[in-house]
Every structure is written in structure tokens, then in C-alpha cells.
Amino acid sequence: MSITEVQFQATAVQDAPAQAIEGRSQWQLTWRRLRNDNVAVISVVVIGLVILFALAAPLIAHATGHGVDVAFPNTGEDASGQPVGPGTHGFLLGTDEIGRDLLVRIAYGARISLFVGILTTAIATVAGVSIGLIAGYFGGLVDTFLARVIDAALAFPFIVLALALAAVFHPSLAIVIGVITFFSWAGISRIVRGQTLSLKEKEYIEAARSIGAGPWRIMFIDILPNLLGPVLVLATLYIPTAVTFEATLSFLGIGIPEPAPSWGNILGEAQSFYQTSWWYVVFPAAALLITTLAFNLLGDGIRDAMDPRTERIFAGSKASRRKRGKRRGQAGQDADLGMGLVVPAGGEG
Amino acid sequence: MSETLSGTAVDPFITGPGVDDDVLVRVENLVKYFPVHGNGLLRRSVAHVQAVDGVSLTIRRGQTLGLVGETGCGKSTLARCIAGLIPVTSGKVYFQGRDITNLSRRTMQPVRREIQMIFQDPYGSLNPRRRVGAIIGDPFAVHKTATGAERKRAVQDLMARVGLNPEHFNRFPAEFSGGQRQRIGVARALALRPKLIICDEPVSALDVSIQAQVLNLLADLQADFGLSPRHPYSAALLSAAPAADPDAAAERQRIILTGDVPSPINPPSGCRFPPRCPKAQDLCATDEPALEAKASDPRTHLTACHFPVQEGEILARADRRQQR
Numbered sequence: 001m002s003i004t005e006v007q008f009q010a011t012a013v014q015d016a017p018a019q020a021i022e023g024r025s026q027w028q029l030t031w032r033r034l035r036n037d038n039v040a041v042i043s044v045v046v047i048g049l050v051i052l053f054a055l056a057a058p059l060i061a062h063a064t065g066h067g068v069d070v071a072f073p074n075t076g077e078d079a080s081g082q083p084v085g086p087g088t089h090g091f092l093l094g095t096d097e098i099g100r101d102l103l104v105r106i107a108y109g110a111r112i113s114l115f116v117g118i119l120t121t122a123i124a125t126v127a128g129v130s131i132g133l134i135a136g137y138f139g140g141l142v143d144t145f146l147a148r149v150i151d152a153a154l155a156f157p158f159i160v161l162a163l164a165l166a167a168v169f170h171p172s173l174a175i176v177i178g179v180i181t182f183f184s185w186a187g188i189s190r191i192v193r194g195q196t197l198s199l200k201e202k203e204y205i206e207a208a209r210s211i212g213a214g215p216w217r218i219m220f221i222d223i224l225p226n227l228l229g230p231v232l233v234l235a236t237l238y239i240p241t242a243v244t245f246e247a248t249l250s251f252l253g254i255g256i257p258e259p260a261p262s263w264g265n266i267l268g269e270a271q272s273f274y275q276t277s278w279w280y281v282v283f284p285a286a287a288l289l290i291t292t293l294a295f296n297l298l299g300d301g302i303r304d305a306m307d308p309r310t311e312r313i314f315a316g317s318k319a320s321r322r323k324r325g326k327r328r329g330q331a332g333q334d335a336d337l338g339m340g341l342v343v344p345a346g347g348e349g
Numbered sequence: 350m351s352e353t354l355s356g357t358a359v360d361p362f363i364t365g366p367g368v369d370d371d372v373l374v375r376v377e378n379l380v381k382y383f384p385v386h387g388n389g390l391l392r393r394s395v396a397h398v399q400a401v402d403g404v405s406l407t408i409r410r411g412q413t414l415g416l417v418g419e420t421g422c423g424k425s426t427l428a429r430c431i432a433g434l435i436p437v438t439s440g441k442v443y444f445q446g447r448d449i450t451n452l453s454r455r456t457m458q459p460v461r462r463e464i465q466m467i468f469q470d471p472y473g474s475l476n477p478r479r480r481v482g483a484i485i486g487d488p489f490a491v492h493k494t495a496t497g498a499e500r501k502r503a504v505q506d507l508m509a510r511v512g513l514n515p516e517h518f519n520r521f522p523a524e525f526s527g528g529q530r531q532r533i534g535v536a537r538a539l540a541l542r543p544k545l546i547i548c549d550e551p552v553s554a555l556d557v558s559i560q561a562q563v564l565n566l567l568a569d570l571q572a573d574f575g576l577s578p579r580h581p582y583s584a585a586l587l588s589a590a591p592a593a594d595p596d597a598a599a600e601r602q603r604i605i606l607t608g609d610v611p612s613p614i615n616p617p618s619g620c621r622f623p624p625r626c627p628k629a630q631d632l633c634a635t636d637e638p639a640l641e642a643k644a645s646d647p648r649t650h651l652t653a654c655h656f657p658v659q660e661g662e663i664l665a666r667a668d669r670r671q672q673r
Contacts, residue, residue, distance in 0.1 A: 203473035210432055211488045211537070212461035214454065225478035 030229075033305035040301025046294040050287075054110035061108075064090065066101035068108045069259045073099050083277040094279040096269060102279065105261040106287050112262045113291065116173075117243040120180040124242075125235045127181070128188025129227065133219045135189070136196025147193070153186035158245075159252075166254035176255050180245045188234055192227055199223050229306045236299035240292035247288055263288045372446070373545055374408040374431065379440035381426050385614065398613045400426040403440070405640075408545070413571065421613070425469070428547045432466050433457050444545070462492055465538035469550040471530035475522035481508075481533055482518030488540040507536040511566060528559035535566065620655070628656045 034040050061067055075089040076099025086094045093102040135146035162179045169175060199205065200223065208222045249255030250264025258265060263284045270280040382397035400423040408414050416424050429435045431442055433449060442450045449460050465488075468474035475484055486504045489495040495503050505515035511532040513525075522530055531551060538546050551567070552560040619637050623629035632655050640653040 203468050203470055204476040206429075206434060207466070207468055207474045207534075207537070208476075208487065210434055210461070210464075210466045211541075212454075212458050212491045213487070214491075217491065222476055222479070226476070228478075 030302075030305045034301055037301045037305065039297050040305070043294040043298035043301065046290060047298065050110060050291050050294070051114060053107055054114050057104070057107035057111055061101075061104045064092070064101055064104060066091070066104050068104050068261060069100070071098040071100050076100065083273060083280055085277070086279050093283045094277065096266070096280060097273060102266075102283055105266060106263070106284055109261045109263040109266060109284065110287065110291075112173075112256055112260065113243045113246060113288070116176060116180065116246040117239045117295075120177055120184060120242045121235050121238045123177075123181045124184035124238065125188055125231060128185040129192050129224070129231055131185065132189040132192025133196050133223060133227075136193040137200055137215060137219050137223065139197075143193070146189075150186045150189050150193070153182065154190070156183065158183045162249055162254050163252075171254050171257045173256060176246055176249055179249070180242050183245075184238055184242060188231070188238070191230060191234060195227050195230060196223055199226055233299055233303040233306065236295060236302055240295035240299075243288070243292055243295070371409045372407055373410050373412075373444070374406075375441075375443040375446075376404060376406045376427075376431060377441040377443070379404045379427065379430055379442065380438045381423070381430050381435070382438045396614050399616055400613060401430065402616070410544070411571075423613075425549050428466065428549050432464050432547055433460065434466075458492075462488075462541045463544045465541065465543040465546050467531075467534050467538045467546060467548045467551045470554050471527050471534055472554070474534055475530055477522055479521075480518070481513075481520050481522060481525070484522070484533060485518070485536045485540060488537065492541060494541070503540070504536075507540060508533075510539070510570075511536045512562075526559075527555050528562055531555060531559075531563050532566065535563070535570070539570065620653075628658070630656065 057068075066072065072089075072095070076084060076091060076095035077097075078084055083095045083097055083099070084091060086092060088094070091101050091103070093106065095102060096105070131146055131150070135143045135150075158179065161182075162175070165175050165179065196219075200218075205218060205222055208218050213222070246255055246262065247264030247267065250262040251268040253265070253268060255264055256262035266284040267281065267288075270277075270284065274281045379401055380399075380403055381401040382399050385396040385398060402423075404427055406414065416427065426435070430437050433442075433452060436451050440450070441448055444460060444463065447460075449457065452460065475481075482501065482504050485507055486495075486500050489500045489503060501518070504518055508515045508518060513529060513532050513536070517524075522533065525533065531554075534551075548567070552563045555563060617623060617634065619635045620626075620629070620633040623633045626633065636655065638653045638655050642652075
């Protein structure tokens, strides 16, 4: 690759916003890149299937004829009272130690996991963005105070708090949601605060002040739209964290109380049976793994689509990587030709 | 600092006493110091950057005031002080006879409608995530003067007025060129029909050919709206613009200043310019010259200098031809 080519590509990176002259907004560009990212598309499909699985839990229960809390001592356990394996007596994924259908319980567990994951992330995002904006925009004493609160929240030992709360009150869904939210908002706040600190020095913020816009208008109408990208990525990555968090609490017995199923408390029960009944551990663990992995990969995909200058190690299949290389070769077509700086276009394809 | 600002403020009206209905803005002895913080735990301020130091000026209705000075001499700071965007250290700003120095945001609000700014960088002064219609409509939204369809019509009228296609109100700033973007900035400043428009180097970020377009637009608008734009630095633009006659350009003489720009943190005592002034003498280092009418001045002219340039005088270091 010649020097001029390098310079051309470097210019192309600088001029990235100018490409919108073709009539594409930043979001449209992001969407296009995301659609071309196989990993992200597969993640979206997987997440969609998990959501369908959770929504269809009552249908699954109805179709199998196995209620979520109903034990089947006769068909669901073998002669020695052990769980039966997948496929026996109509239990597709086997049963647990008292003869309940694992498939139905995992489906209902998905409801809890997704509900907790999405709800806590939503609350934490709204709270985190608001607090971060306020700290960053007002600065001074407000910022000093809020920044210390953020530090304190991040430094808090979450298991200890959860254990204490579960000991004082009884373990409940409300405590799980409260604890997870409490430990999620601070990370979002910290990033939003940093971004706000830099954005508020922009000339267009000064322009907004010069026409008389007040602080709240500036924060939520002028600054917030510029933060949506990073916040969207963060939120997508916080969902799997919250799902794992819930599973951890339930596993330890301080989360979702029995008999309501949660992936965490199913796994907690399964601890005593992993030597004899592999399915009891593998299926709920797989559900947890697939869900969190899909959300994580989708978050990565969104981040890459927003900032085409970053290159991911796991860039999908070989075929897709080759395709990307070719696209990079077509100068000026797509903003991810910026990656040509990292991987020279001439070296691939 | 204030090379031009404190040294040779050119203002014919400053001495005019009493209230004049025609006077739009009156700045008296405006001072803006920025504290320089130490590295210690308490970040005590250890010094001050004297960005603007004792500027006085008056602008009448329909008048254009150009402010000229070297890079970093406080032109933009002065503009921001007058627009009330940053607090003033001392001095007074009067707008239509009313003291608007360091007003709170709420009391300043009605004044904001009358004073608008056009910013230097058309790329930095438009929010990249908001549509052009929303940006130009912002003043209406903030001051609640027009809503819904009425606002949209007003925005489209403005866009047509500054030479933009009104159909494009739904686009993002990134979809416009630099000149078009500056037109968006102009439209936003005009939205509330202000009495004073402060232009902070409105064309310095643009191409020379586009500069002419935007300057012509401003001149047209001034005539139409009866505005009083101020162009800090526009005189520098004039001197930097290519002369129409190449022979004349070759003959053009330029005073080349040598020496260091005085430090704004620790400015020289007396006059601010001796290190670079071709006529500086010992007196300049000790006595700060007052701004007054000199014998050599035209009727409307004031100068703050112990040794003003006389008619026909050629400065000692002024005999160098402009190097191209």
C-alpha cells in the first residue's frame, strides 16, 4: 500500500461525518454497519428466540402438560427417586430432584432473568444518565458530591449488602431488583459524567446558552442526544451483567425465593446432583450462557458499528471477515474503510 | 493581552456624555481576568490571565464595529462578556441604557432576545445530533414565541432568507457544507430579530470564496433588518484578502512587528506594547498612556499612545516589503 493510499485513508477517517452528505444520518450508518455484522445479527436472532421462549412459557407448560411447580413423583423420578434424563416420559430436558419438568422451569426462569435484566438496566440507565449529566454539567460542589457518591457505590461490596438485606428482610424479587440497580447506575453515571464534561465545552452548547436555554434544556435536549450512542452500548452490556447478577444471588439463596424458578436457583439446587444428573446443570447453565453471550456480542457489535475505527478480535466468521476486507477495499463506500489504517486493505481480500 | 483592546481602542463616541437613545451598547472599563490555578490540593489561584483589561466602547443602532487584534488578545472573551456568556471581573456593560453586567440567567433572559451571536466555527457551533429545523427553531422554543406549524413556517422563512433550501429543514448539520452551515448559524442568530449581533470571526473558518458570500449575506441582512453586527477581526480579513490589483499588492507596505507578544499573565507596566513597538521609548515602560484625542488624530479618533504616528511619518521598521 503506497503512502498516498495511507494518506487518503487517513483523510477518509477525518472526513467520516462528511459522508452523511449522501443523506445518511449517523444512526443510519450505524444501522447499516450493524446489519452487515453477522455476529450482531445472530445475537439479535438468539435474543429474540430467548424472549419468545420466555413469553411462550405458559404455552410450553400447557403443551407438555407439566405445570411449573408441579412435581411428578411417578413419571419424573426413577425407581431410586433420582431425576430422570432428557426424553424420558415426555420430559424433553429431564426433571429435577422432585420430578418437576426442567424445560418448563427454565422457560419460566427466562422470564425472571429477562425481566430482572431489562428492568434493572432501564432503571439504572435512567438514574445513571441523569446523575451523570447533573454532575458533569453543573460541576463544582454538585460534581464533587455526586462523584464521591458514585465512587462509594462502586466500592460497595455487593454480596455483603445483598446478604444483609436478605437476612433482615426475606429474599424477594424486590430486593434483587433493588440491589442490582444500586450497583449498576454508578458505572453508567461515571461514563456519562465524563462525556458531559467534554461535551459541555463545545461551541454549540455555548450557542444554546447564548439564545437563553436553561441548564435542564441544555442537558436533555442538547447534550443527551450526543450521549445516546455510548449509553446504548453500555445498556446492552449491562443487561447480561444484571442477568448474571440475578443468577448469582439466586444461586446463593438470597435472590428469587423458591418455588419460583430462576436460572440461578435451579443451578443452586443442581449442585448436589451434577454427578448423577448432568442435564440438571447443563441446560440451565447453557440458557444463562447463551443469553449473556448474545447480549454481550450484540453490545460489542453496536459499539463497533458506532465507532468503525475499532477492530474486534472476534470479527465473525472467516467468510464475513473476507467480505469486510473487500468492502474496505472499495474506497469511499463505507465509513468502515477507516479500519484500513489498522489492517491495510491491500493485505486482504 | 489586549494589544488592541487597551492600547488603541478606536471609538469616536466614548466621550459623548449623557443618555443617547441611539446608543445600543456601551461598555465601560470592562475587565476580565481568568484565574490560573496552582497544582496544589486546594488549587488556589496563583495568577490571572488578563484577557480583557479596561475596554470601553459604544455601539449605536445600525452601526458596525470591527474589533481587530492579534491571536489570543481577548477579542472573543470581550464578545462573550458583552453577550453575558461569561461573568465579568469588573466594569459595566449597558444595553439600551440598562446595566446588564453579570445578570442572573433569569433576568438576562429578555436581554438574550436582543443580543445574538454568530460563532467562529460552523462545524463546532451546530449540534451534530439535531436537525437543522430544530437548531434554527431553538430560539423560538426557548423564548416560547412560536410553536408547531407557526415555528416551522418561521424556520423555513429564515432558511430562505439566508439562502438555504427550506426543504432541507429535516437534515442534519453534517449534510451541509461549511458555508451553508454558517448560514444556519446566521439564521439562528436572526430568528428573534435581535438588535445586536455579535459575530466572532464569522468567516475565518471558511474558504475565501465562501467568506465573500457570507459577508455579503451579513451586509444584506444588516440593511434589511437594521442590525448592528460587529466583526472582530474583520479588518484582518480585509488586509489578508487578496488585492484586486496585483501591482498594488506588490507595492503594499506592511509593518512587520518583531519581538515577543507581551504575556497576558504578567503584562508590562506602563504601555502594553513596548517590546514590539517601533516607536517605544523609556517613558512607555513606566507611564500607561491615557486614551485621548491627540493633535494628529482626525476628529472622531482617540489614541492611547505617548508618541502617536504623525501624518506622513514612515515608521523605522516599516520599510520592508511584504514577502510573498
